[in-house]
Amino acid sequence: MLYAILCYANEETVFTWTQEEEAAVMGNLHAVIEPLAAAGKLGPTGRLMPTTAATTVRKGRDEAFVVDGPFAETKEALLGFYTVDFETLDEAIAFSKQLSAVNPGSTSYEIRPFYTFRPGEIAS
Amino acid sequence: MTDIAWIDLALASARPKALGALLRYFRNLDTAEEAFQEACLRAIRTWPEKGPPRDPTAWLIFVGRNSGIDAVRKRAKIQALPDEDQISDKEDAESDIADRLDDSHYRDDILRLLFICCHPDLPATQQIALALRIVSGLSVTQIARAFLVSESAMEQRITRAKARVAKAGVPFETPSPQERAERLVIVSTMIYLIFNEGYSQADPEQEAAAFSDEAIRLARLMLHIFPAEPELMGLLSLMLLQISRRQARFSAEDEIVLLEDQDRSLWNQPLINEALALLDKALRHRKPGPYQLQAAIAAVHSRAKRAADTDWVEIDLLYRALERVQPSPVVTLNRAVVVSKLNGPQEALDLIEPLGEKLDGYFYYHGLRGNLLKQLGRITPARIAFDRAIALAHSAAEAAHIRRQIDKMQEEAAQPAAK
Numbered sequence: 001m002l003y004a005i006l007c008y009a010n011e012e013t014v015f016t017w018t019q020e021e022e023a024a025v026m027g028n029l030h031a032v033i034e035p036l037a038a039a040g041k042l043g044p045t046g047r048l049m050p051t052t053a054a055t056t057v058r059k060g061r062d063e064a065f066v067v068d069g070p071f072a073e074t075k076e077a078l079l080g081f082y083t084v085d086f087e088t089l090d091e092a093i094a095f096s097k098q099l100s101a102v103n104p105g106s107t108s109y110e111i112r113p114f115y116t117f118r119p120g121e122i123a124s
Numbered sequence: 125m126t127d128i129a130w131i132d133l134a135l136a137s138a139r140p141k142a143l144g145a146l147l148r149y150f151r152n153l154d155t156a157e158e159a160f161q162e163a164c165l166r167a168i169r170t171w172p173e174k175g176p177p178r179d180p181t182a183w184l185i186f187v188g189r190n191s192g193i194d195a196v197r198k199r200a201k202i203q204a205l206p207d208e209d210q211i212s213d214k215e216d217a218e219s220d221i222a223d224r225l226d227d228s229h230y231r232d233d234i235l236r237l238l239f240i241c242c243h244p245d246l247p248a249t250q251q252i253a254l255a256l257r258i259v260s261g262l263s264v265t266q267i268a269r270a271f272l273v274s275e276s277a278m279e280q281r282i283t284r285a286k287a288r289v290a291k292a293g294v295p296f297e298t299p300s301p302q303e304r305a306e307r308l309v310i311v312s313t314m315i316y317l318i319f320n321e322g323y324s325q326a327d328p329e330q331e332a333a334a335f336s337d338e339a340i341r342l343a344r345l346m347l348h349i350f351p352a353e354p355e356l357m358g359l360l361s362l363m364l365l366q367i368s369r370r371q372a373r374f375s376a377e378d379e380i381v382l383l384e385d386q387d388r389s390l391w392n393q394p395l396i397n398e399a400l401a402l403l404d405k406a407l408r409h410r411k412p413g414p415y416q417l418q419a420a421i422a423a424v425h426s427r428a429k430r431a432a433d434t435d436w437v438e439i440d441l442l443y444r445a446l447e448r449v450q451p452s453p454v455v456t457l458n459r460a461v462v463v464s465k466l467n468g469p470q471e472a473l474d475l476i477e478p479l480g481e482k483l484d485g486y487f488y489y490h491g492l493r494g495n496l497l498k499q500l501g502r503i504t505p506a507r508i509a510f511d512r513a514i515a516l517a518h519s520a521a522e523a524a525h526i527r528r529q530i531d532k533m534q535e536e537a538a539q540p541a542a543k
Contacts, residue, residue: 066408
């Protein structure tokens with residue numbers, strides 16, 4: 001079974017960490033995930049930029065439209081994620097609109113740039 | 125991170141929301157501050173034992189409100205209080221408040237809190253000091269050290285500023301969309317002032333450098349509650365791009381390192397990436413403003429792998445756009461640097477000479493003028509301009525930077541054949 005583990009936190013606190021505090025937290029996290037990586041059980045991992053850096057493509061009546069966010073009021077659950085490499089936000093939006101068009105269950109696709117990316121490898 | 129460090133951070137990040145809500149409730153800044161202080165003390169006592177509440181901000185507002193009411197009751201019964209049924213002593217009231225206070229409710233509270241610090245009667249330095257004290261909760265000691273004044277002088281300055289703001293009265297009604305937009309502009313300006321206060325005069329090791337981080341924190345907070353404001357994205361992007369160069373701006377000897385001489389591997393790439401993402405988003409709104417344009421200029425520098433790769437033509441276009449949106453002699457002065465790169469020092473000098481009257485008290489004007497004259501081999505006028513710049517320098521590092529240029533110029537003048 002594959003799992004996606006999604007980390008939720010209070011952005012207002014996390015983004016006030018000093019560099020030292022952040023390094024300490026990341027070091028601790030690294031220690032936790034490294035055995036998993038060594039065992040060949042760690043897939044792609046990424047740290048997302050804050051939601052203020054995010055853009056949402058929301059389903060419209062005709063064509064999907066683009067809004068900033070996610071907004072704080074957003075109540076939809078995150079269902080899955082793609083990791084893609086695009087040159088520009090426009091390409092990412094075009095791709096998301098394609099996804100939106102063929103997926104009747106979706107309400108929105110959130111586009112979040114990565115801070116860091118580790119491809120990972122799953123052995124089995 | 126220790127428990128206490130975690131609590132400190134949580135209290136600091138909850139402060140603008142909680143204090144803003146308490147201010148709306150008590151309509152008096154001192155009462156609101158005391159109430160928040162009391163709530164913080166109780167948090168430090170109870171959170172380590174019971175664990176943090178689900179919503180720390182709502183907890184602080186709830187506890188602060190009740191302790192503020194007690195305090196007001198004790199002192200005198202002169203202040204009008206809300207109806208009793210609004211004040212609950214039940215434990216579950218916390219979640220109730222949390223439900224009612226989502227981000228859209230906090231918006232105007234925080235905006236009001238910041239807005240009262242930007243009172244037009246207050247000089248910029250007092251606006252900054254007041255915001256850092258009230259909104260950010262920095263200690264008077266910290267602020268005094270950064271401004272290089274005594275603690276008692278800073279205490280006095282803040283007290284006087286508070287009194288002036290209180291006398292002027294704080295508008296508590298919900299602002300109209302236009303008023304809100306106007307306040308956002310004023311608050312953005314103040315946040316950028318705080319940033320510059322820290323950034324222009326301090327290397328990363330110095331006290332005032334913390335102001336830059338605080339300004340970024342406030343901008344993040346504002347963008348969080350106004351997520352679709354392109355100028356807020358531009359402001360945060362601009363500050364992130366500038367701060368990304370923090371480690372490269374000073375040499376090991378604490379000397380200023382110019383942008384073109386900086387070791388670009390020292391630039392903080394994650395911050396640059398975030399800034400570029402924000403700028404990308406902002407520009408899609410097609411509502412360019414001064415912060416977006418300045419961020420776009422900073423972004424061109426950040427995208428160049430080496431100084432020689434800088435796209436000066438693009439930067440020139442952006443500066444021309446900035447001159448249209450926000451005409452100012454300082455913007456023209458900055459564009460002159462670009463003109464000197466593209467068309468040489470004489471054309472740049474012609475551009476800035478007419479600005480002399482307006483910018484006579486401005487360090488960078490005389491610094492740039494001296495530099496252009498130096499490039500043209502006009503040693504004596506260059507020397508006069510440099511001397512004037514030194515007299516206007518804000519920091520020892522700025523003065524030392526100009527002195528090095530003078531020394532270099534004199535060395536070159538003394539041995540013209542060596543070149």
